[in-house]
Structures are given as C-alpha cells and as structure tokens.
Amino acid sequence: MAEDFLYFLWQFQYFRTTDLRTVEGETLRVIHPGYRNPDSGPDFTQARLLVGNVEWVGTVEAHIRAGYWLLHRHHQDRAYDNVILHIVWDQEAVVLKRSDGSVIPTLCLSERVERSLLYRYQTLLAEAGTIPCAGRIGDVESLRRTAMFDKVLLQRLERKAAGVMDLFRMAGQDWEETTYRLLAAAFGFQVNAEPFEQVSRQVPLKILHKHRDNLLQIEALLFGTAGLLNDAEPDAYQATLLREYGFLAVKYQLTAKQVPAHSWKWARLRPANFPTLRLAQFAKLLTYKNSLFSLLIETDESAALLRHLQVTPSVYWQTHYRFGKSSDTVLATLGQASAENLLINVVLPLLVAYSHHKDQPDYRERAVALLEQLPAENNRVTRVWQELGIPIQTAFDSQASIELYKNYCQTKQCLSCQIGVSLLKGCPKTMGS
Structure with missing residues (x-):
C-alpha cells in the first residue's frame, strides 16, 4: 500500500x-x-x-x-x-x-x-512488465491516452526549458552563449556530452566569433582545447592545427584549460559519431555569419532548420574520422536523424525557455508545432509503445512516450497518470451500499 x-x-x-x-x-x-x-x-x-x-x-x-x-x-x-x-x-x-x-x-x-478496487490497484503495481498497464491499456479510451500524452509532453518541454534557464543564468544572461553551450552538449549526443560541455565552457563564443571567417582557426581552438591534438607524428593538417592552437592558446590564455583526452569516449561508437568528426561539424556550424540564436528561434519550418543544422565539415574531415587515418567512405555531413535530434534537444527547449523569458506564448506554440512536423524517433521506448498498439507517428508522440515511460511507468506512478486512474475508475464506484 x-x-x-x-x-x-x-x-x-x-x-x-x-x-x-x-x-x-x-x-x-x-x-x-x-x-x-x-x-x-x-x-x-x-x-x-x-x-x-x-x-x-x-x-x-x-x-x-x-x-x-x-x-x-x-x-x-x-x-x-x-x-x-x-x-x-x-x-x-x-x-x-x-x-x-x-x-x-x-x-x-x-x-x-471495495475489495475489487484494492485488488485492481495491487495488481497494477505488481505487474512486472516495463509498462504496468500493458495488458489493459487497450481498454482505455484514446481520448484519455491522448490527454495524458499532451500533459507529459508539456512537462518534458518545461523541464528542459528550466535547464536552459539555469544555463542562461550561468552564461551571464547571454542568449548567444547559451545557444552555443546547448549546441555543444547536444553535439556530444549523450555519450560525449560532458567533454563537449567542458570545451564550450573553456572557450567562450566571443572568442570563436573573432575567428568565424577562418574555419581552420576555429577547429584549432576546439580540437586543442578538447585535448585531441596529438603532436606525435602529426600529418600536415594536424601540424597546422597545432601551430594555430599554440598561438591562439597563448593569446586567449587557454593553455591550461585543455580537457583531458581520456574524457572522450570512443568504444562502441559508429565512426560517424566519433568525437573528432562531431567537433569538426560543430566547428563548421560556428562559422555561420549571423546569429545562431536568432536563426534557431525565428525559423518556423523544421525543414529549413534541418538544412542549416546538416553541416558538412572541412575537406580533411570528408576523408577522415580520426586524425591520420583516412577512409574512402566517410559520412561527413551531419545526418538527418542527428539533425532532428539537435532540433528536439536544443531548438525546442530554447524556444520554450525564451517564451517564458519574454512572456510570449507564441514561442512555446512554435516548439509544439515543430515537434508535430518531425517524424517520430525510433528507439527502444517508442517500440515498446508501438507493440502495445499505441500510435507513435510524430516527434510529439515519441517525446511524450519517452517522458511517460521514464517518469511514470518505470517509477510506477500509475495514480498520477490519467491512464492508470482511468483503469482504476473503471471499477463500480460505491456511494451508498
């Protein structure tokens, strides 16, 4: 009980x-x-x-x-x-x-x-499956399920927006710097999010903006601060980066701010997710001449945003996944799924946070509209819901299903969930017997 x-x-x-x-x-x-x-x-x-x-x-x-x-x-x-x-x-x-x-x-x-109500409650909590109501969720009217998905989706957006506001305060209430740090963490795609964040904290955007007309110098600053420039038998490209970084690190007092090389994870990653290639893609995105923040929050169409995010790195990284090891088949351009991931995890929380900051609901509505334009994510959690016959068709659905699974199903918060409550309320309500 x-x-x-x-x-x-x-x-x-x-x-x-x-x-x-x-x-x-x-x-x-x-x-x-x-x-x-x-x-x-x-x-x-x-x-x-x-x-x-x-x-x-x-x-x-x-x-x-x-x-x-x-x-x-x-x-x-x-x-x-x-x-x-x-x-x-x-x-x-x-x-x-x-x-x-x-x-x-x-x-x-x-x-x-009623004993039957107590039994139904205990049975629900005793369910050993990943979703406690899996065996009976089909009995719940679709309107009730939709209402719960709407609720948890907004909870997810608000929770992420709160994190953005925390970052905004740490970034000196600078939306450009906030956007830069959000993008950096997102380019780590969970596995390397922490070292990416460290790099963005050590190299402020205002420094990179001074060099956004020179991609090589931006690469030097990022790779050098990331601790990934190994001076043991470097090829010509890496040697150039080392020279540039040596000069720029002294100029901006970055020499003692390198991220330890062992912080980066490589094991079990596909080459397209290697941190070297991700850093190169990130560097290319930072050469955008106008405000990245304005681009991300003022663009209405998901297709246009995805085009801007699907950057192709410098020539070297079109034939390399790592320094000194060339490959004939490099997937250099940021892929569609990765760009959609950035849109979901950077642009949407940014829109909701900015909506609160400016007290303009239109930005939050735009975030929801963008989710409805994107296809659903395909992962272990979304597949669980689909196997139960729950339609997961857009990113709105997939994000909601992830939130519901993690914060309600896994913790068995069934009585805080409209779906679980609906199943229990299906019992006859006794008011006078």
Whole structure:
C-alpha cells in the first residue's frame, strides 16, 4: 500500500460515503475534498468539510498509519496546524493534536473501500512488465491516452526549458552563449556530452566569433582545447592545427584549460559519431555569419532548420574520422536523424525557455508545432509503445512516450497518470451500499 492510493481515494471520493464518521465518532460530510498539493506541506489544500455541525475549511493530510504523523514530526510543524482531517488506512490508538491542543479528526478508509478496487490497484503495481498497464491499456479510451500524452509532453518541454534557464543564468544572461553551450552538449549526443560541455565552457563564443571567417582557426581552438591534438607524428593538417592552437592558446590564455583526452569516449561508437568528426561539424556550424540564436528561434519550418543544422565539415574531415587515418567512405555531413535530434534537444527547449523569458506564448506554440512536423524517433521506448498498439507517428508522440515511460511507468506512478486512474475508475464506484 502506498500513500498515492489514499490520495486517489480521497481526490475522487472512491470509498463508501454513507454514514461517514471520524474515528472519534463525529459525523462527517465532504463538501469539497480540496486540491492536491504538489509542494511541501499537507497533501490537499482548500478542503471543505462538515464535522458534526461545524463547517471547516483547511488542509487534509494522508498517511498509511496514524502514527506516521508523529514519525514525520508534523506535530512540530506549524504548517500542519491548519489540517482539518487526517486520512489513514490503518488506524492506531494515537490521538493527534494541533499546537493549541485541539484534536485533529481522523478518517480511516480501510473498511470503506471495495475489495475489487484494492485488488485492481495491487495488481497494477505488481505487474512486472516495463509498462504496468500493458495488458489493459487497450481498454482505455484514446481520448484519455491522448490527454495524458499532451500533459507529459508539456512537462518534458518545461523541464528542459528550466535547464536552459539555469544555463542562461550561468552564461551571464547571454542568449548567444547559451545557444552555443546547448549546441555543444547536444553535439556530444549523450555519450560525449560532458567533454563537449567542458570545451564550450573553456572557450567562450566571443572568442570563436573573432575567428568565424577562418574555419581552420576555429577547429584549432576546439580540437586543442578538447585535448585531441596529438603532436606525435602529426600529418600536415594536424601540424597546422597545432601551430594555430599554440598561438591562439597563448593569446586567449587557454593553455591550461585543455580537457583531458581520456574524457572522450570512443568504444562502441559508429565512426560517424566519433568525437573528432562531431567537433569538426560543430566547428563548421560556428562559422555561420549571423546569429545562431536568432536563426534557431525565428525559423518556423523544421525543414529549413534541418538544412542549416546538416553541416558538412572541412575537406580533411570528408576523408577522415580520426586524425591520420583516412577512409574512402566517410559520412561527413551531419545526418538527418542527428539533425532532428539537435532540433528536439536544443531548438525546442530554447524556444520554450525564451517564451517564458519574454512572456510570449507564441514561442512555446512554435516548439509544439515543430515537434508535430518531425517524424517520430525510433528507439527502444517508442517500440515498446508501438507493440502495445499505441500510435507513435510524430516527434510529439515519441517525446511524450519517452517522458511517460521514464517518469511514470518505470517509477510506477500509475495514480498520477490519467491512464492508470482511468483503469482504476473503471471499477463500480460505491456511494451508498
């Protein structure tokens, strides 16, 4: 038994409400159960109850056992003085009082809940599959599933936007620098995100902007700071980069700011994802003459954005994946799927963050519209949903399905999910028997 089941029972009043009495023997009528409190403090706010002949307005707290009130030290917290009802599953011989000595009424629900509802809840949580409701999700009306997907998609965008705002503050409230650092981390494609971020922190965009007419110098600054310029038998191209970096590192005081070479991961990566090629592609993108930030937030069409992101690096990297090792078949241009990944993980959070910063909802709406223009991602999580018959057709669907899976299904937050709640509410609601 978990407390979220008590929250569910109280919020939807899924228990027998006839002849309702507190443990202390007073009659009880629920005028309004209140609103679930997602923050610290009592579990429900603005509840309205009739206890005996007195109407109360205040908060409601729920625990599996009555004694948990004391265990959680609520009796020492003045924030709980406004609690007008304590809901429990297992009653114990504990009298709870406010700081003024008045008794807090308690309602025990264990004998007022249909066994079939409890069984359905326990069965849902006991499911061993990756998605607890997998066997019954087809019973939920599509409108309910769609509503939940919409909810979690917006949660995902807001969570990512919050990260962008944190970065914006760390970047001195400079949107260009923020965009640059976001792009750097994204070019690491998870595996090498951290060393990419380190490089972007060590070499500010304002330095690179001074050299954006010279791709070789940008490459020298990035590869040198990345710690990837090995001076042992370099070929002509690498030797040139070493000379350029030696001069520029002294000029901009970067000599002691190299990222350790061992920070970069190579194992089990396809050559197209090698950090050397990704850095070369990133360097090419930074030669864009105008504002990258403006380009990313003002372009409406996903196709146009993808064209700008699908850069082709310098000539050397069109025949190399690593320094000194040429190849006849190099996939030098950033691929379609990688560009779509950048759009999802950089452009969309940037749009939502900027929407909040400027208090202009149009930018958030544009982010959602771009998601609907992009094809769905194909990964382990999206395939799980598709196998259950859930249509994953656009990036909107795939992003929502990933968020739902990671933050609800894996943690079994079924009673915070409209799909899980719908399955439980399918049980007959008993109001008077």
